[in-house]
Amino acid sequence: MADALCGPSNALQSFQKHTSVDRTLQQDRLTSRASSSQGFRSGPGPNAGILDPEFEAFQAGIPSAPLQPDFQHFSPQYSHTPAGPGFAPHPATSGWASDFQRLHISSPPPAFTQRPAQAASPHQASAAWHQDFLRSQNGAATFQGRQTPIQPLYGGVQGYGLQNNFPMYGGGIAEQPVLSIAQGKQRQHEVAEHFDEAAFERAFDAARAEMLEEETLAGQEAQADRFNHEEMETLRHATNHLAAQDNSETARQLKEASIAQYRAELDNLRPMPPEHFEQLSHEAQQEQQHEQEQAKSRNDDELAATAGQLLESVSSNTSKKFQESQFLQLMRRLRDREVRVEGDKMVEVSPTHSPPSHSVLSSAPTPAPLSTAPVTAPPMAEQTDSRSRHLHMPPEPEFISCKVFGCNNAAPVFKAGWGGGHNDDDDDDYGLHLCG
Amino acid sequence: MLEFRTQGFNGYSVKYSPFFDSRIAVAASANFGLRNGMRSSQTTSPRLHPINLFFRFDTQDSLYDLAWSEAHESQVLCASGDGSIKLFDLSLSDFPIASWQEHAREVFSVHWNLLTKTTFLSSSWDGTIKIWDPSSSSSLTTLPTHSCTYSASFSPHNPSVLSAVSSDSHLRVFDLRTPASASNHLTLSIPIHTPPKPRMGVPAPVGIPPAEALTHDWNKYRDSVLAVGGVDRAIRTFDLRSPGAGPVAVLPGHEYAVRRLAWSPHLSDVLLSASYDMTCRVWTDGSAVGVKGGGEEVADPMAFGGGREMGRMGRHTEFVTGVDWCLFGAEGWCASCGWDERVLVWDVRAVMGG
Numbered sequence: 001m002a003d004a005l006c007g008p009s010n011a012l013q014s015f016q017k018h019t020s021v022d023r024t025l026q027q028d029r030l031t032s033r034a035s036s037s038q039g040f041r042s043g044p045g046p047n048a049g050i051l052d053p054e055f056e057a058f059q060a061g062i063p064s065a066p067l068q069p070d071f072q073h074f075s076p077q078y079s080h081t082p083a084g085p086g087f088a089p090h091p092a093t094s095g096w097a098s099d100f101q102r103l104h105i106s107s108p109p110p111a112f113t114q115r116p117a118q119a120a121s122p123h124q125a126s127a128a129w130h131q132d133f134l135r136s137q138n139g140a141a142t143f144q145g146r147q148t149p150i151q152p153l154y155g156g157v158q159g160y161g162l163q164n165n166f167p168m169y170g171g172g173i174a175e176q177p178v179l180s181i182a183q184g185k186q187r188q189h190e191v192a193e194h195f196d197e198a199a200f201e202r203a204f205d206a207a208r209a210e211m212l213e214e215e216t217l218a219g220q221e222a223q224a225d226r227f228n229h230e231e232m233e234t235l236r237h238a239t240n241h242l243a244a245q246d247n248s249e250t251a252r253q254l255k256e257a258s259i260a261q262y263r264a265e266l267d268n269l270r271p272m273p274p275e276h277f278e279q280l281s282h283e284a285q286q287e288q289q290h291e292q293e294q295a296k297s298r299n300d301d302e303l304a305a306t307a308g309q310l311l312e313s314v315s316s317n318t319s320k321k322f323q324e325s326q327f328l329q330l331m332r333r334l335r336d337r338e339v340r341v342e343g344d345k346m347v348e349v350s351p352t353h354s355p356p357s358h359s360v361l362s363s364a365p366t367p368a369p370l371s372t373a374p375v376t377a378p379p380m381a382e383q384t385d386s387r388s389r390h391l392h393m394p395p396e397p398e399f400i401s402c403k404v405f406g407c408n409n410a411a412p413v414f415k416a417g418w419g420g421g422h423n424d425d426d427d428d429d430y431g432l433h434l435c436g
Numbered sequence: 437m438l439e440f441r442t443q444g445f446n447g448y449s450v451k452y453s454p455f456f457d458s459r460i461a462v463a464a465s466a467n468f469g470l471r472n473g474m475r476s477s478q479t480t481s482p483r484l485h486p487i488n489l490f491f492r493f494d495t496q497d498s499l500y501d502l503a504w505s506e507a508h509e510s511q512v513l514c515a516s517g518d519g520s521i522k523l524f525d526l527s528l529s530d531f532p533i534a535s536w537q538e539h540a541r542e543v544f545s546v547h548w549n550l551l552t553k554t555t556f557l558s559s560s561w562d563g564t565i566k567i568w569d570p571s572s573s574s575s576l577t578t579l580p581t582h583s584c585t586y587s588a589s590f591s592p593h594n595p596s597v598l599s600a601v602s603s604d605s606h607l608r609v610f611d612l613r614t615p616a617s618a619s620n621h622l623t624l625s626i627p628i629h630t631p632p633k634p635r636m637g638v639p640a641p642v643g644i645p646p647a648e649a650l651t652h653d654w655n656k657y658r659d660s661v662l663a664v665g666g667v668d669r670a671i672r673t674f675d676l677r678s679p680g681a682g683p684v685a686v687l688p689g690h691e692y693a694v695r696r697l698a699w700s701p702h703l704s705d706v707l708l709s710a711s712y713d714m715t716c717r718v719w720t721d722g723s724a725v726g727v728k729g730g731g732e733e734v735a736d737p738m739a740f741g742g743g744r745e746m747g748r749m750g751r752h753t754e755f756v757t758g759v760d761w762c763l764f765g766a767e768g769w770c771a772s773c774g775w776d777e778r779v780l781v782w783d784v785r786a787v788m789g790g
Contacts, residue, residue, distance in 0.1 A: 321714050325754055
């Protein structure tokens with residue numbers, strides 16, 4: 001092997017490499033697997049003789065009292081089998097439903113390990129779908145009676161063929177397709193034809209109503225999400241084009257457009273009482289706007305924090321050059337929230353028109369240094385027609401921190417160790433590599 | 437000193453053409469390379485005259501590095517912030533003649549193979565180095581570094597040897613002749629922060645924390661020597677013949693991180709650096725015979741190996757991000773670019789103290 005890797009090689013050598021490989025381990029595994037699958041097919045297990053008649057009895061609906069002790073005395077490895085209680089005679093709750101419940105078809109798997117308790121009080125832990133099902137079937141007596149054969153089938157098979165070789169299959173209804181194919185298909189069909197159509201319809205209606213309700217809710221959420229996303233996009237474009245325009249005007253237009261869109265989509269989705277729809281639409285609208293504002297202010301916060309950290313790291317430098325640096329000046333203004341990111345552009349924040357979330361923070365620094373910044377033109381704060389103007393300056397905090405200062409993962413949080421102290425735990429890289 | 441303004445664009449990299457002494461290419465980005473609206477402009481200029489814009493390409497995303505094609509005198513390779521690598525031809529306007537998009541993150545360096553001239557490499561923040569053939573649409577080889585690789589370059593002495601420095605403070609050397617085994621051609625990995633060997637009469641150096649390495653360059657005369665610079669402000673030279681011995685020379689002096697390094701094409705011991713402290717500095721690494729001296733004055737405890745700063749150029753008013761030597765004419769001419777939207781062409785000898 002090793003000499004085939006290095007050194008000159010010829011055809012025979014490489015052929016030898018293929019043939020001389022030690023495959024015994026592989027073959028061992030293959031043979032052992034084959035034998036185990038044989039065991040699966042032919043091995044009836046120690047209880048085969050008992051189970052067969054017992055299963056037959058159960059299918060016939062006869063409570064097989066004499067057999068009960070055998071199940072109770074099963075060795076621990078069979079303690080998971082759901083069959084036990086299924087065969088236990090419970091005169092008070094005879095009838096397939098109680099049997100069915102005791103089969104624990106849909107009980108959670110852990111319940112199988114608590115066999116005795118389950119057998120003692122079969123009604124406790126079975127707060128699952130089949131109970132709801134049963135409840136919805138109240139009054140459908142004929143159905144109850146006639147359906148008897150099919151339900152025990154599951155439990156019976158579980159206790160019958162599978163328990164010895166595949167203890168992990170004790171989990172319940174999951175193997176239903178398998179067993180119905182294996183044994184019960186024919187009978188299941190027969191029984192299924194006797195289903196009470198009316199009862200089934202009723203149950204189905206109830207379930208459908210419930211699902212529809214959920215669907216509506218989910219649909220509304222999805223709508224809100226998509227809506228949110230679309231408006232963000234549009235807003236981005238809009239701010240590009242309508243930069244000088246009043247923000248509230250833009251927002252109002254956008255809102256109107258998106259309401260119309262939302263309405264159309266909702267109508268498509270399903271008919272709904274108009275007043276209900278209005279309310280929903282309104283709520284979604286408000287919710288979405290609120291979220292957007294929050295996200296924006298969060299972005300601004302991160303940006304400001306990033307800029308602040310950057311400035312801190314160069315604060316010891318009092319040289320004229322660093323004092324006059326345009327880039328650092330921009331960072332200063334970002335930190336003091338004199339400029340704000342809007343879309344792809346930098347927008348001056350004027351305290352009078354800043355949104356409520358900014359008003360506290362942006363009112364603290366005075367807008368005086370605007371004119372000193374080389375990137376800015378004369379202050380625009382007093383103008384009413386163009387409340388925000390572009391400085392053609394950078395955008396979102398993650399790009400401050402990632403592209404310039406360049407952290408690897410797009411985490412917008414600007415790591416404190418970006419200067420001299422290096423973070424070893426993750427491979428953040430900072431495009432701006434000052435050493436403080 | 438000549439000056440050209442890349443109006444509205446903050447320079448990231450500058451390179452002299454290997455074919456014409458009058459052409460300089462600049463990769464620059466708007467908004468300090470932050471995000472959208474970024475363009476790149478490449479200017480080429482006649483030397484020793486007022487610099488004229490000869491050609492210019494605009495791209496959608498910011499450009500972080502560029503490299504002249506070694507095979508074709510009018511082609512320039514650009515490393516883009518959107519993970520793509522674009523090849524521009526000066527005879528065709530507006531659009532790149534080829535574009536390769538495989539990197540998942542910003543491409544931070546490109547370098548043409550100086551010897552075979554048929555391949556180039558790129559390194560990216562996605563932790564890989566890729567080797568490309570300009571005639572092939574996909575990369576030939578991908579070499580993982582598992583950390584943001586700021587700089588990678590082929591050896592000027594061997595067509596199949598390449599090196600890279602990355603944010604994990606390691607200098608890696610790959611040899612493409614080795615079998616592509618589990619090590620992915622990696623032959624050497626040198627921790628840059630290793631302190632130099634203790635000297636007689638000097639207390640042993642304390643451990644230096646690892647810092648991101650941002651740039652490196654192969655010495656043009658000594659084929660096993662590399663210089664590395666990064667966030668910890670010192671420039672170090674390493675000899676690949678003794679990778680475990682630590683740095684051969686340590687050159688402290690920059691006040692902030694070192695952004696770009698270039699060995700002189702004329703002198704084996706002279707080094708030019710650009711830094712976030714807004715200066716360019718000229719260094720000797722102390723290897724040249726007779727250059728020693730001056731080591732006694734204000735000895736920095738970090739300094740090692742006898743190298744020293746020979747001069748500095750402080751005309752840039754923002755971070756300096758790119759330097760390159762002119763290959764032609766009198767030795768000492770170089771170009772630098774920075775975030776002050778300026779490209780300066782200057783003579784190193786003018787700033788050397790003498």
